[in-house]
Amino acid sequence: MIIKRNRKYLQIALNSTLNEAIEIVRKLPFSERILIEVGTPLIKIYGKRAISEIRVITPSYIVADTKCADLALRDVKMVAEAGAQAATCLGVAPVETIDVFIKECKKAGIDSMVDMMNVDQPINILRELKNSPDVVIIHRGVDETEFSKDKQIPFYQINEIKNNFDTLLSVAGGDKIEEVQRSMFNGADIVVVWKDFYQSTDETKDLAKEFLKEIR
Amino acid sequence: MIERNKKYLQIAFNRSLNEVATMVGLLPLSDRIIIEAGYPLIKTYGVDVINSIRGFWRQKFFGPEDSKSGMKNFKLEMLGLAEFRDLLLKKDSFKKIFQEKKIEDKTVAINLYIVADLKCMDRAFTEVEAAKNAGASAATCLGLAPVETIDAFIKKCEEIKIDSFLDMLNVEYPFEVLSKLKSLPKIVMLHRGVDEGEGNREKEVPYHQIERIKGTYDDILIAIAGGETAREAITGGFNDADIVIVWKLFNENPGKIAELTEEFLEKTK
Numbered sequence: 001m002i003i004k005r006n007r008k009y010l011q012i013a014l015n016s017t018l019n020e021a022i023e024i025v026r027k028l029p030f031s032e033r034i035l036i037e038v039g040t041p042l043i044k045i046y047g048k049r050a051i052s053e054i055r056v057i058t059p060s061y062i063v064a065d066t067k068c069a070d071l072a073l074r075d076v077k078m079v080a081e082a083g084a085q086a087a088t089c090l091g092v093a094p095v096e097t098i099d100v101f102i103k104e105c106k107k108a109g110i111d112s113m114v115d116m117m118n119v120d121q122p123i124n125i126l127r128e129l130k131n132s133p134d135v136v137i138i139h140r141g142v143d144e145t146e147f148s149k150d151k152q153i154p155f156y157q158i159n160e161i162k163n164n165f166d167t168l169l170s171v172a173g174g175d176k177i178e179e180v181q182r183s184m185f186n187g188a189d190i191v192v193v194w195k196d197f198y199q200s201t202d203e204t205k206d207l208a209k210e211f212l213k214e215i216r
Numbered sequence: 217m218i219e220r221n222k223k224y225l226q227i228a229f230n231r232s233l234n235e236v237a238t239m240v241g242l243l244p245l246s247d248r249i250i251i252e253a254g255y256p257l258i259k260t261y262g263v264d265v266i267n268s269i270r271g272f273w274r275q276k277f278f279g280p281e282d283s284k285s286g287m288k289n290f291k292l293e294m295l296g297l298a299e300f301r302d303l304l305l306k307k308d309s310f311k312k313i314f315q316e317k318k319i320e321d322k323t324v325a326i327n328l329y330i331v332a333d334l335k336c337m338d339r340a341f342t343e344v345e346a347a348k349n350a351g352a353s354a355a356t357c358l359g360l361a362p363v364e365t366i367d368a369f370i371k372k373c374e375e376i377k378i379d380s381f382l383d384m385l386n387v388e389y390p391f392e393v394l395s396k397l398k399s400l401p402k403i404v405m406l407h408r409g410v411d412e413g414e415g416n417r418e419k420e421v422p423y424h425q426i427e428r429i430k431g432t433y434d435d436i437l438i439a440i441a442g443g444e445t446a447r448e449a450i451t452g453g454f455n456d457a458d459i460v461i462v463w464k465l466f467n468e469n470p471g472k473i474a475e476l477t478e479e480f481l482e483k484t485k
Contacts (some may be wrong), residue, residue: 015339045346047262065258069335069358069385070409071230076254090337092360094386097411110339118362147364157424209252 001113001134002061002085003168006031006214009185011063011170012208015039018046018053023200028208033215037063037192038084048082055083062086069093072101076108086111088137091119092112095109095128102131113170113202117141123156123164135190140173155186162187180214182212192213196205217353218329218379218403218437218458223247223484225477226331227437228463230254233268234426235470241475246481250459252331253352263350266330270351329353331476335383337361344376354379359387367398371390374399383438385409389410390425394433403459404429406438410464423455430456453455453465 003009010033014021025036039202042050043066051064064084068075072089079087089101091114098114105112117139126132138161152178152216158169170190171183183191196207217222225248229236235259243249251273253266261268332352336343340357347355357369359382366382373380382401384390390404406422426438438458460480466473 015342041263041342041346044334044343045258045260045264047264047265049262067335067337069255069360070338070411071256072411075231075259078256078260090358090360090387094412097409100411116358122477141362141365142363143338143340146360147368151242154265208452210276 009190011035011192013037027204051082076104080108091116137170224459226250226461228252240380266350344372356381
């Protein structure tokens with residue numbers, strides 16, 4: 001596993017245009033605790049060059065949010081070749097796909113992240129797997145947040161999972177400072193934010209520092 | 217657009233762009249062919265791969281000299297079928313194809329129908345828009361996605377006039393998903409995943425669901441995916457599916473693509 005245990009990370013997800021993403025990455029302070037996520041829309045719009053073009057401008061750890069649902073071998077190979085350190089697979093994907101995904105990530109020397117978006121009981125999925133992924137992501141989607149305002153992030157699942165499986169925990173879908181604090185309080189290892197980093201502004205650098213302060 | 221009471225063959229392309237170009241070049245000019253820009257292809261090249269595929273198809277009509285003559289930017293949509301046919305007949309290269317294949321003008325697909333296999337899971341508005349801008353005729357959303365995403369996906373597809381495919385990969389009860397939606401997708405895809413098929417031979421293509429869904433929802437068309445043999449493809453066609461999706465068979469026999477397509481089109485007339 002490339003990511004280190006006993007460290008807390010801020011994952012900044014880039015979901016706008018590739019130019020915007022590159023500009024944001026250039027403004028970020030360098031920290032080993034910042035992970036750069038090449039978001040799903042970027043990968044679908046630009047293909048693997050979204051990853052490789054960001055790769056050449058930063059030494060940071062890159063997460064390719066491929067949201068693999070099938071054909072795991074292809075996804076992992078593509079992501080590793082493009083220079084990412086981690087890829088994501090959907091927890092709702094067939095169990096065969098998740099198993100292949102975890103196995104291939106290990107072979108390729110990158111970290112496996114399983115995204116539990118729209119999974120009621122992540123524990124039940126994890127029990128079915130041959131091996132645990134390096135990271136499990138507790139995730140409330142953007143559309144869910146936008147159209148069902150009362151949907152909560154199930155923070156209680158963090159400890160439930162950590163107590164039963166040898167895996168790190170990431171929380172995605174809560175962009176407010178209070179939500180970040182709650183994630184940390186509940187034992188998250190990684191917190192994913194995107195809203196404040198959708199566009200590059202003069203505050204990009206300070207915002208990243210501010211979030212980083214909360215993540216300890 | 218897709219018509220009822222017709223059987224379509226959807227060919228999913230998952231390999232390199234070079235191979236796609238070659239294979240598109242070999243396909244017969246039928247309006248019962250749907251091309252799917254596969255999920256790995258989109259992730260590798262980006263959605264613009266759809267524009268490229270459309271370009272390969274147009275080359276079948278106009279030949280590779282298009283860019284020089286300015287034909288590349290020609291708006292085919294603006295022409296009626298008869299005008300288009302006349303235009304084509306002026307070109308010797310097409311005249312030959314026209315005569316050899318005895319193509320009736322009504323079966324010629326002028327604008328290729330291309331499905332962007334996005335497997336949308338979130339951010340439906342952004343993804344659907346990107347697909348449409350790249351020239352897709354339809355896009356896919358996962359039945360496993362949050363219901364908010366599926367609703368947003370279908371709404372956006374209706375708004376910008378592309379067809380919505382709902383992919384039921386790994387969904388045990390498609391009915392349950394459909395009953396929660398604000399409006400129905402145009403096409404439901406019944407699916408056995410590639411990894412599922414390889415890791416677990418016992419998992420069957422869910423043919424039995426076709427009749428059940430069609431019996432309950434009049435307006436939904438069914439696409440069936442996951443079959444790997446010619447027999448399975450034809451079975452899908454005979455099981456009342458409107459669209460049969462194939463990939464392995466074609467991707468593994470690139471040289472035989474024309475033959476296999478014609479065999480399918482002939483048998484499912």
